[in-house]
Amino acid sequence: MLLAARSRSNARIAVEAGVHVNTVHTWRGRFADLGLRGLLDRQRTGRPPVFTPLQAAQVKALACQLPAETGAPLSRWSCPELAREAMSRGMVSAFTVRRWLDQDAIKRWQHRSWVFITDPDFRPKAARVLDLYARSWDSEPLDADEYVISADEKTSIQARCRCHPTLAPGQARAMRVNHTYGRGGALAYLAAYDVHRAKVSGRTEPRPGINPFMNLVAQVMAQEPYASAKRVFWIVDNGSSHRGQKAAARLSAAYPNAVMVHTPVHASWLNQVEIYFSVVQRKVVSPNDFSDLAQVGDRLRAFGDRYNATAQPFQWRFTTSDLDGLLARLDRHTADHQEESSTARTA
Structure with a gap:
């Protein structure tokens, strides 16, 4: 107008x-x-709203609280439990609760775990690993005859022999795996993944440990191009078989051109071999129907050969700049958490 x-x-x-x-x-x-x-809006047909926007906001706020904060003996909210709590406060039904929560995509059934950074040298340790992924070391680019290996163990892979045969999938039917099984023992799968060449060397051992890990190292370092390489960087986490300076000294004593690089404590996610292990879990181990440990070992070795025939390097995009941004966000979160805790204690 x-x-x-x-x-x-x-x-x-x-x-x-x-x-x-x-x-x-x-x-x-x-x-x-x-x-x-x-x-002005004309009078509309239909039933007028039963609930006010304030009531919807109160239910959403309740869904964003931990149940223990309200005295409910629950680990997480379901819609019926939320509705029961809301109705005790004179609010709404489970259907209405579900509709309101869907509007804001509040997924109260999900959770994610996380851990505070406890390693005082987290930044420099993580930066060294990320620099190696970007083919640099001590601010110098790696030469063509220098290689980066990401290594670890996948422990306790069981041989579960199903009591009835697994049925192949069919039309409108998923694969069917019998729930009951006999235990055929367990083994450890050790793998060394060449980050830039996308080649994996693996072996199975009865259990993880220092000697099994050194067996993996010997298997890799006896091959070309690693045997005659200028340097081979071994990125490992802080597992007991390769933890600390003793492990680094053991590696360099056995192979002078090998350099052990540790990820920070509680930061195995920086180790690219964990991505390979996730592929193994999805494509080889699950749903775990093996007659014995020999079949498990044969399947793992055959998959390694199959993987090497077609694999491409992982597109690793997390850089030192991303690391600095992550640490800054964690610092802000920690400061806010400490401030809230201090306020709660004062109250």
Whole structure:
């Protein structure tokens, strides 16, 4: 109406206001007939709202609380439990609760675990690993005859012999795996993944340990191009078989061109071999139907050969800049948490 008062045409008002020209015509006609009263919404048909926006906000706020904070003996909220708690406060039904939570995508059934950074040298240790992924060491680019190996163990892979045969999938039917099984023992799968060549060397051992890990190292370092390489960097986590300076000294004593690089404590996610292990879990181990440990070992070795035939390097995008941003966010989160804790203690 303000634009119409400035002698704008309906078409121009529609463009400037971002509405259809018929809408402009309708409101101008109502204003001409009824004046300011014509600009009010007309009485609508249908049942009026039962709940107020404040009630919806209160239920959403309740869903964003831990149940223990309200005294409920629950680990997480379900819609019926939320509705029961809301009804005890004079609120709503489970259907309404579910509809409101869906509007804001509040997924109260999900949870994610995380851990505080406890390693005082987290940043420099993580930066060294990320620099190696970017083919640099001590701010110098790696030479063509220098390689980066990511290594670890996948422990306790069981041989579960199902008591009834696994049924292949069919039309509109998933693979069927019998629930009951006999235990055929367990083994450890050790793997060394060449980060830039996407080649994996693996072996199975009865259990993990220092000697099994050194057996993996010997298997890799006896091969070319690693045997004659200028340097081979071994990225490992802080597992007991390769922890600390003793492990680094043991490696360099056995192979002078090998350099052990540890990820920070509680930061195995920086080790690219864990991505390979996740592929193994999905494609080889699950749903775990093996007659014995020999079949497990044969399957793992065969998969390693199959993987090497077609694999491409992982597209690792987490850089030192991303690391600095992550640490800054964690610092802010820690400061906020400490402030909230201090306020709670004072109250």
